[in-house]
Amino acid sequence: MAGLPLSRRARLTGAGDTPFGEIRGSSVLGLHSRAARAALADAGLAKGDVDGVLCAYSLVEPHLMLSSVVAEYLGIRPAYSLGMMLGGATGCAMVMQAAMLVESGRCRHVLVVAGDNRLTGMSRDVAVAALARVGHPQFEVPYGPNIPAYYGLVASRYLHEYGATPEQLACISVTMRQHAALHPGAHMRAPITVADVLASRMIARPLHLLDCCLVSDGACAVVVSAADASTGTRDSRVALLGAGQGHTHEHVSQAPSLTDFGCRQAASRALGEAGVTPADVDVAEIYDSFTITLLIELESMGFFPKGEAGPAIAGGALALGGALPTNTHGGLLSFGHSGAAGGLTHVVEAVRQLRGEADARQVPDARLAFVHGDGGVLSAHCSLVLARV
């Protein structure tokens, strides 16, 4: 929370995940359990230490009260429990919520967990149809947009105004795949080229299949601890220095702009609270549901001037060793995307980068990480600034 001294700021003390991709033999709750146990083990905590549980939602096993069901499944009886739904922003928003719970003194250790098995738990047609309902039931869905079409509309306007090219968008997919190749848990690791992206099937102009995120099974969890409770954990060095949200619309036909989004306000609030600027960021983990999503967010949030992210990305800016190493795990485009867990992969990767535990993907001496999630069609935004302290 704004104004808190570092000594009272929330710590991310545990991070855990399952591999992403095709994971057979596990229910949605089983995936939650695997990730939660991994995060608790990482923190050096027992489940009895957890007094807050935050969950998201599942398309495959929908529950009215998923956080209660997950806590029951894990055998945790928390003092605070909440299910949250902000689409792809849910992961970051849960971390923000957990931080408020521990910084207010309400909780000591909050378990944040999300997972789904959208690849093996439901048919692709059912998944596509379920996700397409993000549109307005009267004023959008009847016109037959698939999910990429909502982003194709955004991309059409951006390309019209700023002259980015499909080749520049394709460079994002290529970079994400290069990063995923260095992560043993990533869904897609085989190298791809710009030509591969442009030759892949057109889904919704100008977005090709390889401009679109994956549909994966997988789960992620983090433990957010009060600063004074974190001393007993395995590694308490990662602190949340700032968090912010921004919301301007839900339906793309109601968006006030198609080239500037609520991520601008979310990032400004988070960076301002942390007292840092985009230039201070060592590693970025930013929601990449489609190539255009990442391109527009990078500019809207101030990492590149308008119209300049495309050429910079083509020049390697987002790669390891580039000016702004981004989505070092491979992002939603190549590490994988499993509902609300997708946005949480970015948080887990940021924690590993800041601890120096990212192996071949490590950004040397990464001290400040920026994480961002968005839900809907660039509708709901949450930014986090994490630091090694």
Add this chain to the structure above:
Amino acid sequence: MTEIGKPVPQPTPESQPYWDGCLRGELLYQRCAGCGRAQFYPRSACASCGGTALEWRRSEGRGTLHAVTVVYRPPSAAFRLDVPYAVALVDLDEGFRMMANVLSANPERVAIGDRVAVTFERRGEIALPQFQPCAPRDEDL
């Protein structure tokens, strides 16, 4: 685009006058008597100033494409025979924006800035507003 299985809008009390207008071949929108803003989609209050004195106005049904994509992979089997088809955000001349298909023989040539005019597609008990490209000479008149 009329075969069975495509999503049919379910009117709400707030949107019923709009859908009734569509059945008469009229594209309606709300105008706030308080602040003068055109509003779409229909709501019970003005999303700009909060006022509740909303008037129904008839749009001339002409607009300009603000954004457009072409769908190649249908969201459901009901749209399978239609691909490729154009989905656009249309800025109506009266100052509101809506989503619709642009019904063109050449959807891949539909572009931002194109002028379009409303038409109505019967779907179940609903008449769904759609748009057709304006012939350039229509615009010159």
